[in-house]
Amino acid sequence: MTQDNDELSLDCGGDCWGCVGEIEAAMGDEDSLAKVRDESFRGLRPGWIDQLNPPPREDVHVSPMIDYDKYLAGLDVAALPEGAREVLIALGQCQYGEYVDQRCVFCRGAITVEPLTLTGESRPTSWRHSCPCGxxxxxxxxx
Structure with missing residues (x-):
């Protein structure tokens, strides 16, 4: 802590900023997110992925018709309201334990999915989904 040669060891009152910063950023704290993004840009957080706005998956080139069919099987996709298709795919990806790569059709921000469990339960019973624009x-x- 408070190492002059390590910008991530700032004294934040007893908690290590190197860890706390990422946790607060992932929870959506605007000040922490801005600071962690800046630290990542400057190379201080190699490998850090912005969970609220991850980079597009350029390494994955699959047909959406093949890749996403399993999440939409049995649904009349044409009848879904705008944005619902992407949310359903994100929920399916989370359920299968896969990387959630869907983006909001309105703001193009990442759709995040959080499994929720009841007290004492180990399996999720519901899932919270969100995007930056809400x-x-x-x-x-x-x-």
Whole structure:
């Protein structure tokens, strides 16, 4: 802590900024997110992925018709409201334990999915989904 040659060891009152910064950023704290993004840009956080706005997956080139069919099987996709397709795919990816790569059709921000459990339960019973603009925010129960 407070090492002059390590900018991530700032004295933040007893907690290590190197860890706390990433945790607060992932939770959406605007000040921490801005600082951690800047630290990442300057090379102080190699390998850090912005969970609220991850980079596009350029290494994955698959047909959406093949890749996403399993999440939408049995649904009349044409009848879904705008943005619902991407949310359902994100929920499916989370349920299968896969990387969630979907983006909000309104703000192009990453759709995040958080599994929720009841007290004492080990398996999720609902999932909270959200995006930066809030138009894809909601909760899905019983996948």
């Amino acid at each position: 138009k894809c925010n909601g909760t899905m129960r019983g996948l």
